[in-house]
Amino acid sequence: ETAVFQTPNYHVTQVGNEVSFNCKQTLGHDTMYWYKQDSKKLLKIMFSYNNKQLIVNETVPRRFSPQSSDKAHLNLRIKSVEPEDSAVYLCASSTPGGPDTQYFGPGTRLLVL
Amino acid sequence: GEKVEQHESTLSVREGDSAVINCTYTDTASSYFPWYKQEAGKSLHFVIDIRSNVDRKQSQRLTVLLDKKAKRFSLHITATQPEDSAIYFCAASKGTNTGKLTFGDGTVLTVKP
Numbered sequence: 001e002t003a004v005f006q007t008p009n010y011h012v013t014q015v016g017n018e019v020s021f022n023c024k025q026t027l028g029h030d031t032m033y034w035y036k037q038d039s040k041k042l043l044k045i046m047f048s049y050n051n052k053q054l055i056v057n058e059t060v061p062r063r064f065s066p067q068s069s070d071k072a073h074l075n076l077r078i079k080s081v082e083p084e085d086s087a088v089y090l091c092a093s094s095t096p097g098g099p100d101t102q103y104f105g106p107g108t109r110l111l112v113l
Numbered sequence: 114g115e116k117v118e119q120h121e122s123t124l125s126v127r128e129g130d131s132a133v134i135n136c137t138y139t140d141t142a143s144s145y146f147p148w149y150k151q152e153a154g155k156s157l158h159f160v161i162d163i164r165s166n167v168d169r170k171q172s173q174r175l176t177v178l179l180d181k182k183a184k185r186f187s188l189h190i191t192a193t194q195p196e197d198s199a200i201y202f203c204a205a206s207k208g209t210n211t212g213k214l215t216f217g218d219g220t221v222l223t224v225k226p
Contacts, residue, residue, distance in 0.1 A: 031212055033212070033213075033214075040218075041151075041200060041218075041219050042216075042218055042219075043157075043202065043216040043219075044216075045213050045214065045215070048212065048213055056213050090156060090157065092157075094212050100145075100212065101147065101159050101162060102147070102159070102212065102214060103159065104149075104156045104157040104158075104159075105156060106155070106156045107156050
């Protein structure tokens with residue numbers, strides 16, 4: 001049963017364009033995350049938000065910016081995409097107050113030509 | 114920062130046999146260790162986790178063992194079935210409010226009929 005929703009499923013774009021991905025969770029969680037999974041299936045945390053506040057910002061290029069309107073939504077904008085941005089972007093959510101089970105969305109696959 | 118090493122990149126077993134996947138971590142402050150399963154073309158699905166206050170946890174055919182002294186944890190799957198075939202990721206997280214997960218590189222488990 002899906003409770004973390006991501007749109008779009010798949011996006012193809014050209015180098016230099018701007019893209020935006022959406023994530024919504026219906027679990028009532030306060031904390032949301034963006035992870036990047038590359039072509040080798042390696043997973044890396046990018047950002048973490050707790051109740052609309054940025055709490056983790058790993059070393060990602062400045063062209064990546066997360067946006068949160070409320071605790072159920074966490075979007076990801078990439079300005080001027082580059083070929084190495086081709087990957088699957090996974091959104092996740094969890095309850096606050098310490099480490100807890102994270103539930104992942106289906107992912108958005110980005111292909112930069 | 115934390116580093117999680119997943120020792121088996123691939124693992125092949127016969128249906129009905131047991132499978133064991135081993136992970137080590139570097140940060141003694143890590144206290145939460147989840148495992149995720151990723152089937153082909155799908156997202157991450159939580160399977161089981163263990164916290165540092167226990168050294169063993171079982172859920173049906175899955176058992177997780179934690180050795181804090183050795184900074185090692187493992188996933189044991191008994192009576193494997195073809196549908197267990199997937200990529201399994203181990204992860205570690207500190208006991209803070211960030212909930213940030215550091216993932217291993219994944220183990221491709223193949224269960225042959």
